[in-house]
Amino acid sequence: MFPKASPSELQGLLVLINEHKGTEDVARLADDLDLEIDEILPSLDYAETLGLVKVVDGRATLSDTGRKMLSVSIRERKTILRDLLKKTTLFKTILRALESAPEGKLTEDDVQRLLAFTTAPSDSYVLNIINWGRYAELFRYDSDEHVLVAVRSRVQGRSPPSSPPSAPGSPGARVSPTADNPVSDASNSPRDLAHPASTVAA
Amino acid sequence: MALIEVRDIKKDYPSHHGTISIINGVSFEVADSDFVAIVGPSGCGKSTLLRIIQGLERASSGEIRFRERLVDTVSNEMAMVFQSFALMPWLSIKENVAFGLTARGWTPEKIASQVDRYISVTGLVGFEEAYPRELSGGMRQRVGLARALAVEPAVLLMDEPFSALDALTAEGLREEVLQLWRDPDLPPEAVILVTHNIEEALLMADRVVVMSHRPSRVLAVVPVTLPRPRDRKSEAFYELTDYLYSLITEGSPPLSAPAKPVASEPPPAGPGDLQ
Known part of the structure; x- marks a missing residue:
């Protein structure tokens, strides 16, 4: 299914991960914004789908493309x-x-x-x-x-x-x-x- | 020379029970390339102060100076972004961005090129002919931003610009505003952000002006020297959050307080939201 997320939310998620030097526990990311994890999951899933983020063991890390995106x-x-x-x-x-x-x-x-x-x-x-x-x-x-x-x-x-x-x-x-x-x-x-x-x- | 000087601004309103003082002597300065946040409890007159700075509203006493010139009418050097976006629903995005430009006496060609430029830098290409109702909150606020920037203001005034947005969208848009502010080829030179959200102020600003309860005065001007992007879970960020929070809730005026106080307790629950 296509995610219930907007391009603005996707970019917000990348910015958020970047504030943690590019890698952070997903639960902690949600906690930063006072959100439940499932509120950031649609954006996170799609960011992963597009290759902007990798999620391993509950930890989200910006890919090279993700970092590039934030630098431009x-x-x-x-x-x-x-x-x-x-x-x-x-x-x-x-x-x-x-x-x-x-x-x-x-x-x-x-x-x-x-x-x-x-x-x-x-x-x-x-x-x-x-x-x-x-x-x-x-x-x-x-x-x-x-x-x-x-x-x-x-x-x-x-x-x-x-x-x-x-x-x-x-x-x-x-x-x-x-x-x-x-x-x-x-x-x-x-x-x-x-x-x-x-x-x-x- | 300061870009903006806010000098002993007072604002009173008449009421049935005599005069009510809203702002009771507020002074601070905004330098070139400054990013200043104004925080304070709701009802402390932050938004009124912003309107006085632009010349949209008159102070009861005190004065605003822009590059030493007295601001005694609505300043063309400043533009406002609103919490509610304040877009005209019957106008297309292009027309909304052009809205403030027609009053400037520019040629249609100049207006068209300004509109194109600021639609482009705010990421709105593709939505030129759309109407506000078709847009998400984040995109609507981009229109508000494009409209404000299109007049090429020296100072961007932002009145709770992220408060109506969902958390992730606000996070992204804050970063975009910082990016535009930092870009030497683009306006504005300086930003004054009004917010009730301490964390937001500390994420963005070079200096935070902390206002008291009504009738408000300046409790402290706190420099924020943490490198951007700022990690809100870092020790230094915690300490500053804690410090600002205690200033506002206790209302004590430690005007000579250190910029980097000793944190003794964990920060308050929640994202530093005062409302």
Whole structure:
């Protein structure tokens, strides 16, 4: 399932871990903010999925990409996030559909149908996903028409020079592949669709 | 030369029972590149003081000086970020950011380029045409920030800007504000943050102005020299939290108190929240 967390919360979590010199017990992180552990878990899980954080034995540690993200400007953070999201099956699927869609547009209902292979996605679930994609500038969103609009110059590999999609050494390219991660058929597999977590490709 | 001088500000309000004194002689200075937090119990007039500093409200006596010039009308050198975000719901994000700029007499081209720049530096690209209702609290406050920065103020005034946000989002946004403040290519030069949250003040500020209960005065101006990012579980952070907390709750005015007092007891429960 896609996490019940926002990009703002994800970045807040990275900042929090950084205050502890990049590694800290998860319970202690939650305690810092007077939160229950389960209140930070969605952000933590997704941070791990994206390769920004590693969690071992209840201890969260920033990865190189996570540290990199904190060392750059607010603008550049979005570029890093965009590169990471693009590698997840979920956003790959949406972007592929957007590419093939007439006029490069998808309705919210279309997105819901794309996800419906595995879940019965609620409106808020879909809106959260749209919000992430929009934040990371993977696509534009027209709230009057409720449609996603392709951002062709960015999405289809013709990125601005500052952010080649997967240049060697780019933050995204460093994320380690997860085991049993069949990227090639990912977008057609309902099982994977429900687990964008498993598909951060190298 | 101080960037801002707050000189013996007093504020009274008339009431049925005579005059009520809210602020009773507050003075402090803000230097270039300073980050000053003002903490104090709720109702102590922190927000009123901030409005007086910008010239939105008149003091009963005392004066505010910006680069030695008397502030006697709303200052163009300062901009405010509000707890409630204060966005216009019928305007798009772009239009909200442009809102304060139209009064400056700038050309449409200049306004458009300012709006684009500050939408970009606050991470709002992708939401230009969105309306506030589509945005999470964190994104809304980014709009509040972009709108304030777009006028390129020397001083950013922040009135409980993180209080309406969830804890993780607030954590991220605090760091973003510090990043913008530190960036020499971007405004503001200095920040004055009003907060009831001691921990927040100590996470962010160079100096903390501690105010008393109403009628308020300055109990102490406490320098915070801990390197950023600050670890709120460190010994030094504990000691400072403890010190500020005891100042406010006891209201004793140890004006010559050491900046780094001896901590004898564990810190109070909770995140240093006074409300």
